[in-house]
Amino acid sequence: MNVNPRSSSEPPKANPVTVTPATRTPRRQPRRLRVDDVLVVKRSRIRTAISGTVVGNFMEWFDFGIYGYLAVTMTAVFTEGLPTEAGLLVTLFGFAVSFLVRPLGGAVLGPIGDRIGRQKVLFFTMAMMAASTTLIGVLPTAAQIGLWAIIPLYLLKMVQGFSTGGEYAGATTYVAEFSPDRRRGYWSSWLDAGSYLGFAAGASTVAVTTLIVESISGPGAMTEYGWRIPFLVALPLGVAAIWLRSRIPETPAYEVAESTGETKADAADPLARHGLVGIFRHYWRQILIAMAIVAATNTAGYALTSYMPTYLETEVGVSNLLAAMATVPVLIVLSASLPLVGHLSDRIGRKPVYLLGSASTIVLMLPAFALLQTGQMWAIFVALLLCAVPVALWIGPSAAALPALFPTASRFGAMAIAYNLSVSLFGGTTPLFSEWLIQLTGNSFMPAFYIMFFGLVAGFAVLTMRESARRPLLGSVPTVETRAEAAELVAGQDENPLIDTRTMPLEKQQPAEPAVTREPERTREPAGV
Template sequence: MVIDKRKVRTAIGGTVVGNFMEWFDFGIYGYLAVTLAVVFTSDLPEPWGLLVTLLGFAISFIVRPFGGLVLGPLGDRIGRQKVLFLTMAMMAAATALIGVLPTSAQIGLWAIVPLYLLKMVQGFSTGGEYAGATTYVAEFSPDRRRGFWSSWLDVGSYVGFAAGASVVALSTWITQSISGPDAMTEYGWRIPFLVAIPLGIVAIYFRLRIPETPAFENAAEVNLDKDDPYARLGIIGILRHHWRVVLIGIAIVAATNTAGYALTSYMPTYLETEVGISNLGAAIATVPVLIVMSACLPLIGRLSDRIGRRPVYFIAAGSTLVLMVPAFAVMQIGQEWAVFIALAMVAIPVAFYVAVSASALPALFPTASRFGAMAIAYNVSVSLFGGTTPLFSQGLIELTGNPYMPAFYIMFFALLGIIAMLSMRETAKRPLLGSVPTVETRAQAERVVATQDSNPLIDTSTMPLEILHAAREGDGEVDASAQASTRS
C-alpha cells in the first residue's frame, strides 16, 4: 500500500493537536494542584487537602479503562477518525467547564464533587484518545519510518504539557502583579482552564479534516470468527487470543508512565512541597526541559527505525535504574540550576520511552482489533500505575518521610518493564499485523511485492488475502479503498 506523504502529514497533524489538548489539561492541573487544594478543599487540614486534590487527578485515570472499553471497540467498528473527533470534543468541553466551577468558599466541600465529575468525563474521553491516536498514526505511517512519524504524536503531548505549564506561569505572574499574592486562589486559577476554549475549537477543526486510515478501510469487512485471532474481536475475544501481549503492553506502559507522569504531573507538587521551589520557579525549570525533550523525540523515533523498538526500550529502562536516584538527590539541593539538571536527568529515560510508544504498542495487535486491544492494555495500565503516580508518590513520602520514594517507585516499574521487553517481539520495519506492507513510493511497493516471499521482515500469513493477491497480480500498488476478505 502506497501512502501519500501529504496525507501522512495531515493525519499526523490532526492527531498531534488532540494530544496537545489532552496534555495541556494535565499541565494545568499538575501545576495548579497546590492552588486547587486551597480553592476546592480549604476546609480540610494539611496534607489532606492536597491529597484530595491529587485524588481528582487519579480519578480521571481510574475512569479511563471504562472509556477504553467503550470507545476502543467502537473505533474498530465505525472508524478511528469518528471516535477521535468525539474524544476531542469531550476533553475540550470538560476542561473549559472546570474554569467556571464554584469554589469551597462558595459551597464548601461540595465544590470537589463537580470537579471530580468533570475529571471523570476527561478520563472517559482520554480512554479512547491515546489508544485511538497511536492506532491512527501507526496505521498511517509507512513501515520503515513508523518510528519517526509516530513519535510526533508525543511531541504534541509534551509540548502541550509545556504549554499548560507556561500558561499557568504567565497567569500567575500577571494576576499577582495586578492583584497581589492571593490572586491565583481568588480568580487566576480559572484563566488556564478557560484558555482551553479557543484551543479546543482549533483542535476540533483539525480533527474534522483528518481522513480515515487505509489500514482500517482495508479491514472494514473482516470476518467475525471468534476463533480467529486476526478477526475483529470484542473484549472477551481480545483477552482470549491476545492476553500475553496485553500483559506485555500493560507492563511497558506502566514503566513508561510512572516515569512520564512523575516528570510532568507530579513534579510541580514535589518541587513545591519537598524542595521548596515556588510554582513559578518549577514551571521555569520544567518548560525548557520538556521543550528540548520534545525536540529529541523524532530523532529517537528515527533511531528506533534503524536499531529496533526493543533496544530503545532497553535504553529507557536501563537509564531509569541508573539516573533516577541521583536525579532526586540533585533536586534536594534546592537551587534553580540543580532542579533544572535533575529534571533533565529524569527526562532522559522518559524521552526514550515515549519516543517509541506510538509505534511499538499498536504494532503488537492485529488491525481488526487494534484500537480495542490498545485501549485495554494502555488504559488499564495508565489508570492503575501511571495516573496514580502523583497520589502514590506523595502518599509514600507522607508514610515514610523519605523524599526518595518516588524514585524507588519509578525504578520498580522499570524492572517490570525489562521483564516484559524480553518477551516482546520486534516490530520495526515490519508491516502491522493484519495489514499489507505500507510504503511511500510506487518503486518501494514493487520491490516489496517482488521480494515478499523471501523477505524475513514480511509474514504474508497475517495479511488480508484479497489485497495480497491483488498486489501479486497487479503492479505492486494496492488501492487504499480495497476491502479485505475473510482470512482462511
Template sequence: MPSRKKAITRPRRLEVDDVLVVKKSKLRTAITGTVVGNFMEWFDFGIYGYLAVTLTAVFTSDASGGLGLLLTLFGFAISFLVRPLGGFILGPLGDRIGRQKVLFVTMAMMATATALIGLLPTSEAIGLWAIVPLYLLKMIQGFSTGGEYAGATTYVSEFSPDRSRGYWSSFLDVGSYIGFAAGASTVAVTTWIVEGISGDGAMVDYGWRIPFLVAIPLGAVAIWFRLKIPETPAFEAEAEDARAGQEDDPLGRHGIPGIFRHHWREVLIGIALVSATNTAGYALTSYMPTYLETEVGVSNLMAAIATVPVLIVMSACLPLIGKLSDRIGRKPVYGIAVGATIILMVPAFSIMQIGQEWAVFIALAMVAIPVAFYVAISASALPALFPTASRFGAMAVAYNLAVSLFGGTTPLFSQALIDLTDNTYMPAFYIMFFAALGGIAMLTMKETAKRPLLGSFPTVETKAEAKELVEGQEDNELLDTSTMPLGIILPVVEGTVGGDADPEASGKQAEPV
C-alpha cells in the same frame, strides 16, 4: 453419509495493488490532526498538575492538614480510574466504525470538560462540596481520554510507512509534551500577570480560572483539525476482509472478551511497558511541580516553569529517538530507557534536594532522559503488538489499565509514600520498580521495526517502493503474508463417499476475497 463443508483460507501472493501507498502530504495532514488532540489532553494535565497546590486552596480550603492536597491529587487520579471504562467502550467502537469518528468524539468531550472546570464554584462559595463537580468533570475527561491515546497511537501507526513508523509516530508524543509545556507556561504567565496586578492571592481568587478557559479557543481549533483527518488506509482495507467477522481467528475483530482470550500475553506486555513509561512520565510532568513546592521548597512560580525548557528540549529529541528505533529496533531503545531509569533516578532526586535552580534543572534533565526513550517509541511499538482488526480495542485495554492503575496515580502514590515513610526518595524507587517490570516485558516482546503491522498490508511512501517490495517478497524476512488479508477461501468437502477433499484436485473454482 451427508457431506459436511467448511472453508479454509490460504494466502495468495502479495501484489502491488495490495501495498498501501501513503504520500507524505497526506501523512502530514493525518499526523497533524492527531497531534492536536494529544496537545489538548496534555495541556489540561499541565494546567492541573501545575495548579495542584493552588487548586487545593480553591476547592478544599475547609480540609485540615495535608488532606486537602491529597483530595486535589485524587481529582487527578480519578480521571485515570475512569479511563478503562472509556477504553472498553470507545476502543472496540473504533474497531467497528473507524478511528477518525471516535477521535473526533473524544476531542470534543475533552475540550468541553476542560473549559467547564474554569467555571466551577469554589469551596468559599459552597464548602467542601466544591470538589464534587470538579471530580465529575475529571471523570468525563478520563472517559474521553480512555479512547484518545489508544486511538491516536493506533491512527498514527497505521498511517505511518513501515520503514519510518518510529519517526512519524514519535510526533504524537511531541504534541503531548509540548502541550504539557504549553499548559505549564500558561500557568506561569497567568501567575506572573495576575499577581503583578492584584497581589499574591490573585491566583486563588480568580487567576486559576484563566488557564482552563484558554481551552475554549484551543479546543475549537483541535476539533476543526479532527474533522479534516481521513480514515486510515489499514482500517479501510481490513474492513473489507472477511476474517474480521470470524470469532475464532486471532487476527479477527473481537470485543473485550475476545481480546483477553486471544491477546492476553500482548496485553500484559503492553501493561508492563505502559506502566514503566508513565510512572516516569507523570512523575516528570504532573507530580514534579507538587514535589518541588512541598518537598524541595522552591517557589510556586519556579515550580511552574522549571520543567518547561526540559520538556521542550526532550520533545525536540523524540523524532531523533524514533528514527533511531527504525534503524536498531524498538527493543534496544526500550532497553536504553529501562537502564537509564535504574541508573539515573536516585542521583536525580538527590541532586534535586539541593534546591537551587541549577540543581533542579540538572535533576529534571536526568529524569527526562529515560522518559524520552520510553515515549519516543510508544506510538510505534505498542499498537504493533495487536492485529489491525482489534488494535484500537486491545490498545485501549492495555494502555488504560496500566495508566489508570499505575501511571496516572503516580502523583497520589508518590506523595502518599513520602507521607508514610518520611523518605523523599520514594518516588524514585516507585519509578525504578516499574522500570524493572518493563524490562522483563521488553525481553518477551517481538521486534516490530521495519515490519508491516500485524493483520495489515505493507505500507510505503511511493509506488516504486511498493513494486520493489513485491518483487523481492520471497526473500524478505520482514514480510509474513500469512498475517495479511491475502487469503482466498477454498471450499473443502469432508466426509463424502467417493468425494475429493481437495477443491483444487476436483477442479473447483476458488472464490477470491
C-alpha cells in the same frame, strides 16, 4: 476515503487460520503479495493525518499541565478548611480519579472504534475533552459552597478520563496505521512530541497567568480568580482542535481490512474483530507486555510532569513560578528528542531502545532526586534533564510499538484495554502514591524507588516482546511512501524475513509471479492519500 476496488467480483472469504501453540502467533495459508496489494501513502497526507491527531494529545496534556501546576493553588480553592496535607491528597485524588475511569472509556470507545472507524471516535473524544476542561474554569469554589465544591471537579475529571480512555489508544492506532512500515517509529513519535508540548504549553500558561494576575491584583490573585484563566483558554484551543479532527481521513489500513472482510467477527480467528472477551482470549500475553511498558512509561512521565510541580513546592521549597520555569524548557527539549528516538527505533529496533529506557531508569533516578534536594536552580534543571532521559526512551518508540502488538481488526479495542488498565492503575496514580509514600515513610526518595521498580519490570517484559520495527502491522498489508518502493518490496518478498503474507488481508490466492522488472500498471492507493 475509498480503496480502489479489486478486479475480483467474488465476495471475500474467510481464510483458514492456525495458531502455533508455542508462540500464539496467528498463521494463515501463505499467499503471494502483488504490487497492487501494497498501500502507498504520500508523505503530504501522512503529515496532514498526524497533525490532525496530535492536537488531541496536545489538548489532553495541556489540561494535565494546568492541573499539575495548579495543584497547590487548587488545594486552597477546593479544599478550604482541611489540613494542608489532607487537602493536597484530596486534590491529587482528583487527578487520579480521571485515570480510574479510563478503563471504562477504553472498554466502550475502543471496540466502537474497531466497528465504525478511528476518525469518528477521535472526533468525539476531542469534543468531550475540550468541553470538560473548559467547564472546570467556571466551577464554584469551597469558599462559595463548602467542601461540596470538590464533587463537580471530580465529575468533570471523570468525563475527561472517559474521553481520554479512547483518545490515546485511538490516536496511537491511527498514526501507526497511517505511517509507512520503514519509518513508523519516526512518524508515530510526533504524537507524543505533541503531548509534551501540550504539557509545556499548560505549564507556560499557568506561569504567564501567575505573573500577570499577581502583578495586577497582588499575591492572592491566583487563588481568588486567576486559576480559572488557564482552564478557560482551553475553549478556543478546543474549537480549533475539533475543526482539525473533523478533516482527518480514515486510515488506509482500516479501510483495506473493512473491504476484505477482515473486520468481520470470527471467534476462532485471532486476526478477526473481537469484543473484550475475544481480545483477552487471543492476546492476553501482548496485553500484559503492553501494560508493563505503559506502567514504566507513565510512572516516569507523570512524575516528571504532573507530580514534579507539587514535589518541588512541598519537598524542595521552590515557588510555583520557579517550578514552571525549570520544567518547561526540559519538556521542550524532551519533545524535540522524541522524533530522534523514534527514528533510532526504526534503525536498531524497538526492543533495544526500550531496554536502554529500562537501564537508564534504574541508573539515573536516584542521582536525579538527590540533585533535586539541593534546591539550587541549576541542580534542579540538571535533575529534570536526567529524569527526561528514560522518559524519552520509553515514549519515543511506544506509539509505533504498542499498536503493532495487536491485529488491525481489534487494534483499537486491544490498545484501549492494555493502555488504560495500566495507566489508570500505575500512571495516573503516580502523583497520589508518590505523595502518600513520602508522607508514610518520611523519605523524599520514595518516588524514585517507585519509578525504578516499574522500569525493572518492564525491562523483563520487553525481552519477551516480538520485534516490530520495519514490519507491516499485524493484520495489515505493507505500507510504503512511493510506488517504486512498492515494486521493490514485492520483487524481494521471497528473501525478505519481515514479510509474512499469512497475516495480511489478501482477498484471494494469487498465482505466483516473477520478480517485478517493469513499472507496475497500478498500485493500490486510497483516494486522496
